[in-house]
Amino acid sequence: MFTRYSQLPFAVGVFSLSRAICQARVDQPAPGFSLSDQSGKLHGLDDYRGRWLVLYFYPKDDTPGCSKEACAFQDELARLNQMGVALLGISTDGVASHLRFSDKFNIAFPLLSDDTGEVAASYGALFKLGPVKLAKRHTVIIDPTGCIAKIFRKVDPKVHSDEVTQALASLI
16 A cells, blocks of 8 residues: 555656756757766767767667667768767666677767766656666757757657658758
8 A cells, every 4th residue: 555655756756857857958058978988988078069969868788679779870870970970879788788789789889888877867868767777768969069959759769860860961
C-alpha cells in the first residue's frame, strides 16, 4: 500500500528531470561539457566553436537500437564532414565500453562517456530509474556560436541520421 509520501522520491526525480529539460532550448546557449572519448581524449563544447556540432545521446553501447543508430551515423560521417559538421555520441557508458563498441562497429567519430549523467541531464536527456542512469535517445544540433539550433526528442534510430543531415542542410 502506498502512502502519500512514498512517491516523494519519484516526484522529486521527475521535477529535477523536467527542470533539466527546460535548461536546453532552441536559441539558447548549449550547456558546456568536458568528457572523455573512447580513446581517453577530452572533448569540450568550446573545442567545437566556429563549426556546427551534432550531439546525439543514446542509452547503451552494443544494443540493437544504439548499434543501428551509431552505424547509420557512421554511414553519414563523410557527408557530415563535407558539410563541416562535427559529430559526437554521448552515453552514460564508460570509456572502455565505448572503445569495445567503436572497435566492433568501426565507429570513427568520438563516443563520449558521461558516466555521472550530468551532461545528459543538462541537455534534458537523462533517464533515471533508481540507481540506473541512462541517456535518452535525443539529438541536439549546435550552431557555430554555441547556441542550440535544433533538438530532436523523438528519435527513430533507423532513420534518424538522415533526419539530422536533412535538418543540417536547411540550417547551414
